[in-house]
Amino acid sequence: MQQTNARRALALVGALVGALIVSNAGAQATAPAPRVGSRTGQQAWSAVCANCHMPRTVGGRTRAPVGPQLQNKRTPEAEMRNIIRNGHGTMRGIPAARLADAEIAPLITYLRTFNAVR
Numbered sequence: 001m002q003q004t005n006a007r008r009a010l011a012l013v014g015a016l017v018g019a020l021i022v023s024n025a026g027a028q029a030t031a032p033a034p035r036v037g038s039r040t041g042q043q044a045w046s047a048v049c050a051n052c053h054m055p056r057t058v059g060g061r062t063r064a065p066v067g068p069q070l071q072n073k074r075t076p077e078a079e080m081r082n083i084i085r086n087g088h089g090t091m092r093g094i095p096a097a098r099l100a101d102a103e104i105a106p107l108i109t110y111l112r113t114f115n116a117v118r
């Protein structure tokens, strides 16, 4: 009887340690996404614009972008800022809740790295 209880206790400890390891591995694999307002230009691009302006691979299938590629468009900065907030044709403006005012300047800087902005 005593031995059985000891075995049960050991099994329980083992299960708890295993669960801890698994939950910790999960936490590492899914680092929290940076919060709106504290992202770099590249992070804002990936989180807000790339979904529509870059091909997306979902479940092994690559989907064509819904918006035009922006590489080498050389859009003037004022026009780019206007498009970001107010939209363009079928693209809706991006509200501050999704892209903070403070993130627009670093986003513009990032857009310049591939000549999307003049």
Ligand code: HEC
Pocket: 045, 048, 049, 050, 051, 052, 053, 066, 067, 068, 070, 073, 075, 080, 083, 084, 088, 089, 090, 091, 092, 094, 099
């Ligand atoms: C929900 C999808 C979507 C998101 C998100 C989105 N766009 Fe767009 N964007 C479009 C579509 C679609 C068009 C083409 C609209 C049209 O011409 O009618 C467009 C057009 C544009 C244009 C004009 C391109 C040209 O040909 O002159 C610019 C610049 C642009 N987007 C920049 C951005 C930036 C920067 C972001 C992120 C802050 C962004 N877009 C987010 C869908 C999106």
